[in-house]
Amino acid sequence: MSFNPYLRAARRLAAASAVLLLAGCATFSDDGGFIDVAIEVDNKLGTNVRWLKDDASRQSAKAEVDALLSKELTADGAMQVALFSNPALQAEYANLGIAEADLVQAGRLPNPGFSFGKTTGGGTQEIERGLHFNLMAVLTMPIRVGIETRRFEAAKLAAAAATVEVALGARAAYYKAIAARQSLAYFGQVVDSAEASRELMTRMSRVGNSSRLELAREQLFHAQATASLAMAAQGERAASEALIRALGLWGEQITAFRLPERLPDLPTVAQQMTDIEKTAMTRRLDVRQARHTLEGLSSNLDLTRTTRFINVLEVGPAQVRERGDPTRDGYEVSLEIPVFDWGGAKVARAEGFYNQAANRLRATAINARSQVRQAYLGYRTAYDVAKHYRDEILPLRKRISNEQLLRYNGMLIGVFELIADARDQVASVSAYLNALREFWIADTSLKTAMLTGRAPMGGAEIASLPGSENGGGH
Numbered sequence: 001m002s003f004n005p006y007l008r009a010a011r012r013l014a015a016a017s018a019v020l021l022l023a024g025c026a027t028f029s030d031d032g033g034f035i036d037v038a039i040e041v042d043n044k045l046g047t048n049v050r051w052l053k054d055d056a057s058r059q060s061a062k063a064e065v066d067a068l069l070s071k072e073l074t075a076d077g078a079m080q081v082a083l084f085s086n087p088a089l090q091a092e093y094a095n096l097g098i099a100e101a102d103l104v105q106a107g108r109l110p111n112p113g114f115s116f117g118k119t120t121g122g123g124t125q126e127i128e129r130g131l132h133f134n135l136m137a138v139l140t141m142p143i144r145v146g147i148e149t150r151r152f153e154a155a156k157l158a159a160a161a162a163t164v165e166v167a168l169g170a171r172a173a174y175y176k177a178i179a180a181r182q183s184l185a186y187f188g189q190v191v192d193s194a195e196a197s198r199e200l201m202t203r204m205s206r207v208g209n210s211s212r213l214e215l216a217r218e219q220l221f222h223a224q225a226t227a228s229l230a231m232a233a234q235g236e237r238a239a240s241e242a243l244i245r246a247l248g249l250w251g252e253q254i255t256a257f258r259l260p261e262r263l264p265d266l267p268t269v270a271q272q273m274t275d276i277e278k279t280a281m282t283r284r285l286d287v288r289q290a291r292h293t294l295e296g297l298s299s300n301l302d303l304t305r306t307t308r309f310i311n312v313l314e315v316g317p318a319q320v321r322e323r324g325d326p327t328r329d330g331y332e333v334s335l336e337i338p339v340f341d342w343g344g345a346k347v348a349r350a351e352g353f354y355n356q357a358a359n360r361l362r363a364t365a366i367n368a369r370s371q372v373r374q375a376y377l378g379y380r381t382a383y384d385v386a387k388h389y390r391d392e393i394l395p396l397r398k399r400i401s402n403e404q405l406l407r408y409n410g411m412l413i414g415v416f417e418l419i420a421d422a423r424d425q426v427a428s429v430s431a432y433l434n435a436l437r438e439f440w441i442a443d444t445s446l447k448t449a450m451l452t453g454r455a456p457m458g459g460a461e462i463a464s465l466p467g468s469e470n471g472g473g474h
Helices: 004-024 034-045 055-069 075-085 087-106 135-139 141-206 212-247 251-255 276-283 285-306 344-409 415-451
Strands: 113-121 124-134 313-322 328-335
Touching: 034 087, 034 141, 055 075, 055 251, 075 087, 075 141, 075 212, 087 141, 141 212, 141 285, 141 415, 276 285, 276 344, 276 415, 285 344, 344 415
Parallel strands: none
Antiparallel strands: 113 124, 124 313, 313 328
Protein backbone atom coordinates (compact mmCIF):
# COMPACT_ATOMS: atom_id res chain seq x y z
CA MET A 1 0.00 0.00 0.00
CA SER A 2 1.60 3.27 -1.15
CA PHE A 3 0.66 6.81 -0.11
CA ASN A 4 2.85 8.55 -2.72
CA PRO A 5 0.02 9.83 -4.97
CA TYR A 6 -1.92 10.85 -1.90
CA LEU A 7 1.03 12.73 -0.43
CA ARG A 8 1.81 14.45 -3.72
CA ALA A 9 -1.74 15.77 -3.96
CA ALA A 10 -1.66 16.87 -0.34
CA ARG A 11 1.62 18.69 -0.94
CA ARG A 12 0.19 20.51 -3.94
CA LEU A 13 -2.85 21.65 -1.96
CA ALA A 14 -0.67 22.60 1.01
CA ALA A 15 1.61 24.64 -1.25
CA ALA A 16 -1.35 26.52 -2.69
CA SER A 17 -2.65 27.14 0.80
CA ALA A 18 0.75 28.40 1.92
CA VAL A 19 0.67 31.03 -0.82
CA LEU A 20 -2.70 32.24 0.40
CA LEU A 21 -1.45 32.14 3.95
CA LEU A 22 1.55 34.34 3.19
CA ALA A 23 -0.63 36.74 1.21
CA GLY A 24 -3.33 37.29 3.80
CA CYS A 25 -2.14 36.03 7.18
CA ALA A 26 -1.91 38.54 10.00
CA THR A 27 0.71 38.20 12.70
CA PHE A 28 0.97 39.61 16.20
CA SER A 29 2.60 43.02 16.37
CA ASP A 30 5.37 43.82 18.80
CA ASP A 31 3.33 46.43 20.67
CA GLY A 32 -0.17 44.99 20.30
CA GLY A 33 -1.33 48.16 18.51
CA PHE A 34 -0.54 50.29 21.55
CA ILE A 35 1.84 52.61 19.71
CA ASP A 36 -1.12 53.99 17.73
CA VAL A 37 -2.97 54.66 20.99
CA ALA A 38 0.06 56.42 22.46
CA ILE A 39 0.46 58.62 19.38
CA GLU A 40 -3.25 59.47 19.40
CA VAL A 41 -3.15 60.52 23.06
CA ASP A 42 0.08 62.47 22.65
CA ASN A 43 -1.38 64.43 19.72
CA LYS A 44 -4.46 65.35 21.72
CA LEU A 45 -3.12 65.88 25.24
CA GLY A 46 0.67 65.97 24.98
CA THR A 47 1.02 63.31 27.67
CA ASN A 48 2.92 60.06 27.82
CA VAL A 49 1.03 56.79 28.22
CA ARG A 50 2.22 53.24 28.81
CA TRP A 51 0.82 49.76 28.80
CA LEU A 52 2.14 48.21 32.00
CA LYS A 53 2.43 44.52 31.13
CA ASP A 54 5.15 43.37 33.52
CA ASP A 55 6.77 44.18 36.85
CA ALA A 56 9.62 46.09 35.24
CA SER A 57 7.29 48.52 33.43
CA ARG A 58 5.16 48.92 36.55
CA GLN A 59 8.19 49.72 38.69
CA SER A 60 9.42 52.24 36.14
CA ALA A 61 6.01 53.94 36.03
CA LYS A 62 5.85 54.03 39.84
CA ALA A 63 9.24 55.74 40.00
CA GLU A 64 8.02 58.45 37.62
CA VAL A 65 4.81 58.86 39.60
CA ASP A 66 6.77 59.23 42.84
CA ALA A 67 8.92 61.89 41.18
CA LEU A 68 5.83 63.82 40.09
CA LEU A 69 4.26 63.55 43.54
CA SER A 70 7.41 64.79 45.25
CA LYS A 71 6.82 68.24 43.72
CA GLU A 72 3.82 70.51 43.83
CA LEU A 73 1.33 68.85 41.51
CA THR A 74 0.29 70.64 38.32
CA ALA A 75 -2.68 69.97 36.07
CA ASP A 76 -0.47 68.27 33.48
CA GLY A 77 1.26 66.34 36.26
CA ALA A 78 -2.09 65.12 37.56
CA MET A 79 -3.01 63.81 34.13
CA GLN A 80 0.36 62.08 33.80
CA VAL A 81 0.05 60.43 37.23
CA ALA A 82 -3.42 59.15 36.35
CA LEU A 83 -2.19 57.64 33.07
CA PHE A 84 0.56 55.76 34.90
CA SER A 85 -1.35 54.74 38.02
CA ASN A 86 -5.02 54.21 37.15
CA PRO A 87 -5.59 50.41 37.13
CA ALA A 88 -8.97 50.70 35.39
CA LEU A 89 -7.20 52.24 32.39
CA GLN A 90 -4.72 49.39 32.23
CA ALA A 91 -7.67 46.98 32.21
CA GLU A 92 -9.04 48.80 29.15
CA TYR A 93 -5.84 48.13 27.24
CA ALA A 94 -6.46 44.38 27.48
CA ASN A 95 -9.15 44.84 24.82
CA LEU A 96 -6.35 45.61 22.36
CA GLY A 97 -4.89 42.15 22.83
CA ILE A 98 -8.30 40.55 22.39
CA ALA A 99 -8.99 42.46 19.18
CA GLU A 100 -5.56 41.68 17.75
CA ALA A 101 -5.99 37.99 18.57
CA ASP A 102 -9.24 37.99 16.56
CA LEU A 103 -7.41 39.67 13.68
CA VAL A 104 -4.58 37.13 13.71
CA GLN A 105 -7.07 34.26 13.91
CA ALA A 106 -8.99 35.61 10.91
CA GLY A 107 -5.76 35.61 8.89
CA ARG A 108 -4.89 32.00 9.58
CA LEU A 109 -6.02 29.04 7.54
CA PRO A 110 -8.18 26.50 9.36
CA ASN A 111 -6.51 23.24 10.23
CA PRO A 112 -7.00 20.47 7.64
CA GLY A 113 -9.15 17.50 8.53
CA PHE A 114 -8.21 13.85 8.07
CA SER A 115 -10.76 11.09 7.66
CA PHE A 116 -10.25 7.34 7.81
CA GLY A 117 -12.79 4.65 7.15
CA LYS A 118 -12.67 0.86 7.06
CA THR A 119 -15.43 -1.52 6.04
CA THR A 120 -15.43 -5.32 5.95
CA GLY A 121 -17.96 -7.86 4.78
CA GLY A 122 -18.42 -10.66 2.29
CA GLY A 123 -14.78 -11.56 2.55
CA THR A 124 -13.69 -8.09 1.40
CA GLN A 125 -12.13 -5.16 3.21
CA GLU A 126 -12.21 -1.55 2.00
CA ILE A 127 -10.12 1.30 3.43
CA GLU A 128 -10.85 4.99 2.69
CA ARG A 129 -8.59 7.89 3.57
CA GLY A 130 -9.25 11.58 3.02
CA LEU A 131 -7.61 14.95 3.69
CA HIS A 132 -10.03 17.90 3.78
CA PHE A 133 -9.42 21.64 3.58
CA ASN A 134 -12.10 24.29 4.23
CA LEU A 135 -11.99 26.02 0.86
CA MET A 136 -14.73 28.48 1.83
CA ALA A 137 -12.61 29.75 4.71
CA VAL A 138 -9.73 30.31 2.29
CA LEU A 139 -11.90 32.13 -0.26
CA THR A 140 -13.46 34.42 2.36
CA MET A 141 -10.24 35.07 4.26
CA PRO A 142 -9.59 38.55 2.78
CA ILE A 143 -13.06 39.70 3.77
CA ARG A 144 -12.75 38.31 7.29
CA VAL A 145 -9.32 39.89 7.72
CA GLY A 146 -10.75 43.24 6.59
CA ILE A 147 -13.56 42.95 9.12
CA GLU A 148 -11.22 42.18 12.01
CA THR A 149 -8.80 44.90 10.90
CA ARG A 150 -11.54 47.49 11.24
CA ARG A 151 -12.52 46.06 14.61
CA PHE A 152 -8.91 46.30 15.73
CA GLU A 153 -8.79 49.94 14.66
CA ALA A 154 -12.03 50.57 16.57
CA ALA A 155 -10.48 48.94 19.65
CA LYS A 156 -7.50 51.31 19.36
CA LEU A 157 -9.83 54.30 19.22
CA ALA A 158 -11.77 52.98 22.21
CA ALA A 159 -8.52 52.62 24.17
CA ALA A 160 -7.47 56.14 23.21
CA ALA A 161 -10.88 57.48 24.25
CA ALA A 162 -10.63 55.75 27.64
CA THR A 163 -7.15 57.23 28.09
CA VAL A 164 -8.37 60.74 27.29
CA GLU A 165 -11.28 60.36 29.71
CA VAL A 166 -9.01 59.26 32.54
CA ALA A 167 -6.55 62.11 31.90
CA LEU A 168 -9.21 64.82 31.67
CA GLY A 169 -11.03 63.31 34.64
CA ALA A 170 -7.87 63.73 36.67
CA ARG A 171 -7.58 67.30 35.45
CA ALA A 172 -11.15 68.12 36.50
CA ALA A 173 -10.65 66.47 39.91
CA TYR A 174 -7.42 68.42 40.33
CA TYR A 175 -9.16 71.78 39.91
CA LYS A 176 -12.02 70.76 42.17
CA ALA A 177 -9.62 69.70 44.92
CA ILE A 178 -7.72 73.00 44.76
CA ALA A 179 -10.98 74.98 44.83
CA ALA A 180 -12.20 73.01 47.82
CA ARG A 181 -8.96 73.62 49.73
CA GLN A 182 -9.02 77.29 48.85
CA SER A 183 -12.61 77.50 50.04
CA LEU A 184 -11.72 75.79 53.31
CA ALA A 185 -8.87 78.21 53.96
CA TYR A 186 -11.06 81.20 53.16
CA PHE A 187 -13.90 80.14 55.43
CA GLY A 188 -11.40 79.50 58.16
CA GLN A 189 -10.52 83.19 57.92
CA VAL A 190 -14.22 84.10 57.88
CA VAL A 191 -14.82 82.17 61.10
CA ASP A 192 -11.85 83.90 62.77
CA SER A 193 -13.24 87.27 61.72
CA ALA A 194 -16.74 86.31 62.90
CA GLU A 195 -15.31 85.19 66.22
CA ALA A 196 -13.62 88.57 66.68
CA SER A 197 -16.79 90.44 65.70
CA ARG A 198 -18.90 88.42 68.10
CA GLU A 199 -16.43 89.02 70.93
CA LEU A 200 -16.42 92.75 70.22
CA MET A 201 -20.20 92.91 70.11
CA THR A 202 -20.46 90.95 73.35
CA ARG A 203 -18.20 93.41 75.14
CA MET A 204 -20.10 96.38 73.72
CA SER A 205 -23.38 94.83 74.82
CA ARG A 206 -22.09 94.46 78.36
CA VAL A 207 -21.41 98.19 78.65
CA GLY A 208 -24.64 99.14 76.90
CA ASN A 209 -23.18 100.26 73.56
CA SER A 210 -25.12 97.71 71.50
CA SER A 211 -28.59 96.23 71.61
CA ARG A 212 -29.58 92.62 72.07
CA LEU A 213 -30.71 92.56 68.44
CA GLU A 214 -27.28 93.57 67.17
CA LEU A 215 -25.61 91.04 69.45
CA ALA A 216 -27.96 88.29 68.21
CA ARG A 217 -27.11 89.15 64.60
CA GLU A 218 -23.40 88.77 65.27
CA GLN A 219 -23.95 85.50 67.07
CA LEU A 220 -26.04 84.24 64.15
CA PHE A 221 -23.36 85.27 61.65
CA HIS A 222 -20.73 83.43 63.69
CA ALA A 223 -22.92 80.31 63.93
CA GLN A 224 -23.59 80.28 60.18
CA ALA A 225 -19.92 80.89 59.37
CA THR A 226 -19.02 77.93 61.58
CA ALA A 227 -21.52 75.77 59.73
CA SER A 228 -20.11 76.95 56.39
CA LEU A 229 -16.63 76.03 57.60
CA ALA A 230 -17.80 72.52 58.44
CA MET A 231 -19.38 72.17 54.99
CA ALA A 232 -16.19 73.44 53.38
CA ALA A 233 -14.15 70.88 55.35
CA GLN A 234 -16.44 68.08 54.18
CA GLY A 235 -16.24 69.35 50.60
CA GLU A 236 -12.45 69.44 50.80
CA ARG A 237 -12.29 65.84 52.02
CA ALA A 238 -14.69 64.67 49.31
CA ALA A 239 -12.73 66.51 46.61
CA SER A 240 -9.43 65.07 47.87
CA GLU A 241 -10.83 61.53 47.78
CA ALA A 242 -12.17 62.09 44.27
CA LEU A 243 -8.71 63.24 43.19
CA ILE A 244 -7.08 60.20 44.82
CA ARG A 245 -9.44 57.91 42.90
CA ALA A 246 -8.85 59.75 39.63
CA LEU A 247 -5.08 59.53 40.06
CA GLY A 248 -5.19 55.87 41.10
CA LEU A 249 -3.15 56.48 44.26
CA TRP A 250 -2.88 54.12 47.21
CA GLY A 251 -0.74 53.47 50.27
CA GLU A 252 1.77 56.18 51.08
CA GLN A 253 0.97 57.98 47.83
CA ILE A 254 -2.35 59.15 49.29
CA THR A 255 -0.60 61.69 51.50
CA ALA A 256 2.44 62.27 49.29
CA PHE A 257 1.05 64.80 46.83
CA ARG A 258 0.94 68.57 47.36
CA LEU A 259 -1.50 70.95 45.68
CA PRO A 260 -1.20 74.68 45.02
CA GLU A 261 -2.89 76.93 47.55
CA ARG A 262 -5.10 78.61 44.97
CA LEU A 263 -6.58 78.08 41.56
CA PRO A 264 -4.74 79.41 38.49
CA ASP A 265 -5.70 82.88 37.38
CA LEU A 266 -8.00 83.39 34.45
CA PRO A 267 -6.31 83.39 31.04
CA THR A 268 -5.76 86.81 29.54
CA VAL A 269 -8.27 86.08 26.79
CA ALA A 270 -10.79 83.31 26.23
CA GLN A 271 -10.37 80.76 23.47
CA GLN A 272 -11.87 81.82 20.16
CA MET A 273 -13.02 78.67 18.40
CA THR A 274 -14.56 78.66 14.94
CA ASP A 275 -16.06 75.69 13.11
CA ILE A 276 -16.11 73.74 16.36
CA GLU A 277 -18.65 71.27 14.97
CA LYS A 278 -16.48 70.47 11.95
CA THR A 279 -13.41 70.15 14.16
CA ALA A 280 -15.23 67.83 16.53
CA MET A 281 -16.36 65.59 13.67
CA THR A 282 -12.74 65.00 12.67
CA ARG A 283 -11.20 64.79 16.16
CA ARG A 284 -13.84 63.10 18.29
CA LEU A 285 -12.75 59.57 19.06
CA ASP A 286 -16.27 58.26 19.60
CA VAL A 287 -17.35 59.46 16.14
CA ARG A 288 -14.36 57.81 14.51
CA GLN A 289 -14.93 54.62 16.50
CA ALA A 290 -18.59 54.48 15.46
CA ARG A 291 -17.54 54.98 11.82
CA HIS A 292 -15.03 52.09 12.02
CA THR A 293 -17.67 49.89 13.63
CA LEU A 294 -20.15 50.65 10.84
CA GLU A 295 -17.56 49.88 8.14
CA GLY A 296 -16.77 46.56 9.80
CA LEU A 297 -20.42 45.59 10.00
CA SER A 298 -20.89 46.58 6.37
CA SER A 299 -18.16 44.12 5.37
CA ASN A 300 -19.67 41.51 7.66
CA LEU A 301 -23.03 42.00 5.98
CA ASP A 302 -21.43 41.48 2.56
CA LEU A 303 -19.74 38.30 3.80
CA THR A 304 -23.00 36.98 5.24
CA ARG A 305 -24.86 37.62 1.99
CA THR A 306 -22.08 35.92 0.02
CA THR A 307 -22.09 32.76 2.15
CA ARG A 308 -25.80 32.59 2.94
CA PHE A 309 -26.30 29.46 0.80
CA ILE A 310 -22.90 27.81 1.09
CA ASN A 311 -20.80 28.43 4.16
CA VAL A 312 -19.19 24.98 4.38
CA LEU A 313 -17.14 23.92 1.37
CA GLU A 314 -14.39 21.37 1.92
CA VAL A 315 -12.17 19.81 -0.71
CA GLY A 316 -9.21 17.46 -0.57
CA PRO A 317 -7.55 14.34 -1.98
CA ALA A 318 -9.10 10.96 -1.25
CA GLN A 319 -7.79 7.40 -1.50
CA VAL A 320 -9.68 4.10 -1.60
CA ARG A 321 -8.12 0.66 -1.39
CA GLU A 322 -9.73 -2.77 -1.38
CA ARG A 323 -7.91 -5.91 -0.34
CA GLY A 324 -6.09 -7.41 -3.22
CA ASP A 325 -6.82 -4.44 -5.53
CA PRO A 326 -4.57 -1.50 -6.38
CA THR A 327 -5.09 1.79 -4.55
CA ARG A 328 -7.41 4.25 -6.27
CA ASP A 329 -6.69 7.99 -5.88
CA GLY A 330 -9.16 10.82 -6.33
CA TYR A 331 -10.66 13.83 -4.58
CA GLU A 332 -13.61 14.54 -2.37
CA VAL A 333 -15.81 17.61 -2.11
CA SER A 334 -18.09 18.29 0.84
CA LEU A 335 -20.59 21.14 1.03
CA GLU A 336 -23.62 22.10 3.02
CA ILE A 337 -26.96 21.69 1.20
CA PRO A 338 -29.40 24.54 1.96
CA VAL A 339 -32.51 22.44 2.43
CA PHE A 340 -33.88 23.68 5.75
CA ASP A 341 -31.87 26.84 6.34
CA TRP A 342 -31.45 29.21 3.39
CA GLY A 343 -29.45 31.75 5.42
CA GLY A 344 -32.23 34.30 5.63
CA ALA A 345 -32.01 34.55 9.41
CA LYS A 346 -28.26 35.14 9.30
CA VAL A 347 -28.67 37.89 6.70
CA ALA A 348 -31.47 39.50 8.70
CA ARG A 349 -29.31 39.40 11.82
CA ALA A 350 -26.36 41.00 10.01
CA GLU A 351 -28.65 43.66 8.52
CA GLY A 352 -30.02 44.37 11.99
CA PHE A 353 -26.53 44.91 13.40
CA TYR A 354 -25.62 47.12 10.44
CA ASN A 355 -28.75 49.29 10.72
CA GLN A 356 -28.21 49.54 14.47
CA ALA A 357 -24.63 50.75 13.98
CA ALA A 358 -25.70 53.20 11.25
CA ASN A 359 -28.26 54.81 13.53
CA ARG A 360 -25.77 54.88 16.40
CA LEU A 361 -23.31 56.70 14.17
CA ARG A 362 -25.95 59.28 13.30
CA ALA A 363 -26.88 59.67 16.97
CA THR A 364 -23.22 60.01 17.93
CA ALA A 365 -22.69 62.70 15.32
CA ILE A 366 -25.79 64.62 16.43
CA ASN A 367 -24.77 64.41 20.08
CA ALA A 368 -21.21 65.45 19.27
CA ARG A 369 -22.32 68.59 17.48
CA SER A 370 -24.69 69.52 20.28
CA GLN A 371 -22.17 68.75 23.02
CA VAL A 372 -19.43 70.92 21.56
CA ARG A 373 -21.85 73.82 21.08
CA GLN A 374 -23.07 73.49 24.65
CA ALA A 375 -19.55 73.05 26.05
CA TYR A 376 -18.22 76.11 24.25
CA LEU A 377 -21.17 78.20 25.37
CA GLY A 378 -20.59 77.03 28.95
CA TYR A 379 -16.89 77.82 28.64
CA ARG A 380 -17.47 81.36 27.36
CA THR A 381 -20.16 82.03 29.94
CA ALA A 382 -17.97 80.76 32.78
CA TYR A 383 -15.07 82.88 31.54
CA ASP A 384 -17.18 86.02 31.21
CA VAL A 385 -18.75 85.56 34.66
CA ALA A 386 -15.41 84.96 36.38
CA LYS A 387 -13.84 87.90 34.54
CA HIS A 388 -16.81 90.08 35.56
CA TYR A 389 -16.32 89.19 39.21
CA ARG A 390 -12.57 89.76 38.99
CA ASP A 391 -12.65 93.04 37.06
CA GLU A 392 -15.93 94.60 38.22
CA ILE A 393 -17.51 93.19 41.36
CA LEU A 394 -14.44 92.58 43.55
CA PRO A 395 -12.82 95.97 42.78
CA LEU A 396 -16.12 97.70 43.55
CA ARG A 397 -16.50 95.71 46.74
CA LYS A 398 -12.96 96.66 47.79
CA ARG A 399 -13.62 100.32 47.01
CA ILE A 400 -16.76 100.25 49.11
CA SER A 401 -14.88 98.61 51.98
CA ASN A 402 -12.16 101.26 51.81
CA GLU A 403 -14.73 104.03 51.82
CA GLN A 404 -16.54 102.47 54.73
CA LEU A 405 -13.30 102.17 56.67
CA LEU A 406 -12.55 105.85 56.05
CA ARG A 407 -16.03 106.80 57.23
CA TYR A 408 -15.58 104.66 60.31
CA ASN A 409 -12.24 106.26 61.07
CA GLY A 410 -13.91 109.67 60.66
CA MET A 411 -16.65 108.54 63.05
CA LEU A 412 -19.29 108.98 60.34
CA ILE A 413 -20.53 105.38 60.70
CA GLY A 414 -20.46 102.90 63.54
CA VAL A 415 -18.94 99.49 63.94
CA PHE A 416 -22.19 97.80 62.96
CA GLU A 417 -22.14 99.24 59.44
CA LEU A 418 -18.49 98.21 59.10
CA ILE A 419 -19.29 94.66 60.14
CA ALA A 420 -22.26 94.49 57.75
CA ASP A 421 -19.98 95.55 54.91
CA ALA A 422 -17.54 92.77 55.84
CA ARG A 423 -20.34 90.24 55.51
CA ASP A 424 -21.14 91.46 52.02
CA GLN A 425 -17.49 91.14 51.10
CA VAL A 426 -17.55 87.50 52.24
CA ALA A 427 -20.39 86.78 49.82
CA SER A 428 -18.58 88.44 46.90
CA VAL A 429 -15.30 86.61 47.43
CA SER A 430 -17.11 83.29 47.86
CA ALA A 431 -19.03 83.86 44.62
CA TYR A 432 -15.80 84.69 42.78
CA LEU A 433 -14.16 81.47 43.99
CA ASN A 434 -17.15 79.57 42.67
CA ALA A 435 -16.95 81.37 39.32
CA LEU A 436 -13.22 80.71 38.98
CA ARG A 437 -13.67 77.03 39.79
CA GLU A 438 -16.54 76.75 37.32
CA PHE A 439 -14.36 78.25 34.60
CA TRP A 440 -11.60 75.66 34.98
CA ILE A 441 -14.16 72.86 35.06
CA ALA A 442 -15.81 74.31 31.93
CA ASP A 443 -12.39 74.48 30.29
CA THR A 444 -11.89 70.77 30.96
CA SER A 445 -15.43 69.99 29.78
CA LEU A 446 -14.74 71.79 26.51
CA LYS A 447 -11.60 69.74 25.93
CA THR A 448 -13.59 66.60 26.69
CA ALA A 449 -16.37 67.55 24.28
CA MET A 450 -13.85 68.17 21.50
CA LEU A 451 -12.15 64.79 21.98
CA THR A 452 -14.64 62.23 23.28
CA GLY A 453 -18.30 62.02 24.10
CA ARG A 454 -18.21 60.61 27.60
CA ALA A 455 -17.81 62.67 30.76
CA PRO A 456 -14.33 62.64 32.27
CA MET A 457 -13.79 60.25 35.17
CA GLY A 458 -12.93 62.89 37.74
CA GLY A 459 -15.14 62.06 40.65
CA ALA A 460 -18.50 63.45 41.65
CA GLU A 461 -19.28 67.11 41.16
CA ILE A 462 -18.52 69.12 44.27
CA ALA A 463 -21.34 71.35 45.46
CA SER A 464 -21.05 75.13 45.36
CA LEU A 465 -18.89 76.73 47.98
CA PRO A 466 -20.83 77.13 51.24
CA GLY A 467 -22.19 80.53 51.90
CA SER A 468 -22.23 81.72 48.28
CA GLU A 469 -26.01 81.57 48.09
CA ASN A 470 -26.79 83.21 51.40
CA GLY A 471 -24.06 85.81 51.63
CA GLY A 472 -21.64 83.70 53.61
CA GLY A 473 -24.15 83.00 56.34
CA HIS A 474 -25.53 86.51 56.23
